[in-house]
Amino acid sequence: MAENENGQEKSEAPTGKRVRDAREKGQIARSRELNTVVVLLAGATSLLLFGGYFGTRIANLMTDALDLERGLIFDPALMITHLAALIERALLILAPLFMILVVVALLGPLLIGGINFSSQAITPKFSKLNPITGIKKVFSVTGLMELVKGIGKFVLVALVAGLAIKVIWGTLLALGDQPVEQAIIQTGRMAAWVFLIASIALIAVAAIDVPFQIWNHTKQLKMTLQEVKDEFKETEGKPEVKGRIRQLQMEASRRRMMTEVPKADVVITNPTHYAVALQYQPATMRAPRLLAKGTDATAKVIREIAEEHQITLVEAPRVARAIYFTTDLDQDIPGGLFVAVARILAYVYQLKRDDLDVDLPDELPVPDEYLDPQSARRARR
Numbered sequence: 429m430a431e432n433e434n435g436q437e438k439s440e441a442p443t444g445k446r447v448r449d450a451r452e453k454g455q456i457a458r459s460r461e462l463n464t465v466v467v468l469l470a471g472a473t474s475l476l477l478f479g480g481y482f483g484t485r486i487a488n489l490m491t492d493a494l495d496l497e498r499g500l501i502f503d504p505a506l507m508i509t510h511l512a513a514l515i516e517r518a519l520l521i522l523a524p525l526f527m528i529l530v531v532v533a534l535l536g537p538l539l540i541g542g543i544n545f546s547s548q549a550i551t552p553k554f555s556k557l558n559p560i561t562g563i564k565k566v567f568s569v570t571g572l573m574e575l576v577k578g579i580g581k582f583v584l585v586a587l588v589a590g591l592a593i594k595v596i597w598g599t600l601l602a603l604g605d606q607p608v609e610q611a612i613i614q615t616g617r618m619a620a621w622v623f624l625i626a627s628i629a630l631i632a633v634a635a636i637d638v639p640f641q642i643w644n645h646t647k648q649l650k651m652t653l654q655e656v657k658d659e660f661k662e663t664e665g666k667p668e669v670k671g672r673i674r675q676l677q678m679e680a681s682r683r684r685m686m687t688e689v690p691k692a693d694v695v696i697t698n699p700t701h702y703a704v705a706l707q708y709q710p711a712t713m714r715a716p717r718l719l720a721k722g723t724d725a726t727a728k729v730i731r732e733i734a735e736e737h738q739i740t741l742v743e744a745p746r747v748a749r750a751i752y753f754t755t756d757l758d759q760d761i762p763g764g765l766f767v768a769v770a771r772i773l774a775y776v777y778q779l780k781r782d783d784l785d786v787d788l789p790d791e792l793p794v795p796d797e798y799l800d801p802q803s804a805r806r807a808r809r
Contacts, residue, residue, distance in 0.1 A: 438655075440652065442651055443659060457645035458540065458541055459634060461581075461630070461633050461638075462539060466532055466539070467532050478524065479616055482521060487609075487612070489518060492514070584629050588629040600615075685721075689730055692720070692734065693707050694740050694772060695734040695741050700727065701723055702722075702748040703720075704748050715763075716761050716769050717758065718760075744772060750768075753799065765794065
């Protein structure tokens with residue numbers, strides 16, 4: 429099990445922040461074997477597809493190079509000019525192949541890890557020149573893996589190339605009986621095929637290296653339990669600080685809630701443990717809306733504010749508890765309480781018209797599930 433410098437086991441998977449920080453530093457999973465295979469396959473395929481074109485142009489170039497005029501032989505300056513022209517022609521002939529290889533070499537690393545640019549990764553670090561660190565890397569798991577890959581690639585390519593040459597051995601021996609031009613073309617074609625087969629064989633090495641690099645990268649980013657806790661504190665804040673912030677938010681919300689109580693049409697109570705303040709404006713609201721709610725001390729403050737502003741208090745314990753459990757602040761009451769609240773509001777409106785003979789209806793229907801806090805909480809979600 430990996431350990432950090434303090435001897436603690438790195439048993440926890442890296443967090444999202446740890447992975448992002450690593451990418452910013454240029455630490456991402458890369459496989460050189462995959463990049464090598466992709467470039468080799470692209471080169472071998474290009475030679476098979478365009479080998480005839482390259483061969484013909486190079487043959488013409490060699491003919492021109494060996495067909496020298498007498499004046500060139502005895503003038504070093506002209507020979508240099510002639511050589512420069514030949515090199516320029518050769519580069520132009522091979523330019524398409526070079527362009528394909530460059531593009532593939534740039535795109536190959538994107539197969540795992542994706543696009544990533546890090547200024548920190550290209551910043552010189554003198555710590556990398558430490559020979560002790562270099563020796564540790566040589567004898568590390570990564571160093572051992574590189575040694576095994578090197579030996580494996582050599583053996584694999586040698587075996588595959590040997591088998592391929594054995595298969596075409598008869599054809600190679602028969603080249604001596606063919607015209608020179610045809611023999612050269614045939615040789616180039618067979619060499620390209622051997623090159624392609626050897627490159628395909630290296631896919632096995634890449635298939636082993638890619639999962640290893642991903643595993644090794646994840647292993648290096650693993651964290652101790654304490655590191656996870658410390659990161660959580662940095663990103664989410666310390667529990668005591670979060671608790672204080674939550675308390676301040678609740679107090680601010682409570683103050684705002686109390687400023688809404690004077691707008692209420694009625695305050696329904698338990699009578700002492702619960703209090704809810706409702707407002708209903710038929711012209712603008714489709715249902716009564718909860719302005720404030722609270723229990724015990726908060727309920728007492730709501731009742732006091734209601735009495736101060738001459739807002740009607742109605743004792744309806746089941747209705748008060750049901751609204752408290754099922755309705756959030758500034759939300760409409762649920763449909764199951766429409767009838768009960770409508771009868772209470774009708775009672776309040778009659779009182780406002782100085783109809784002192786009116787009584788609060790005895791029947792205020794409240795569904796039983798509205799009185800269960802857990803069921804009401806699930807209903808709100």
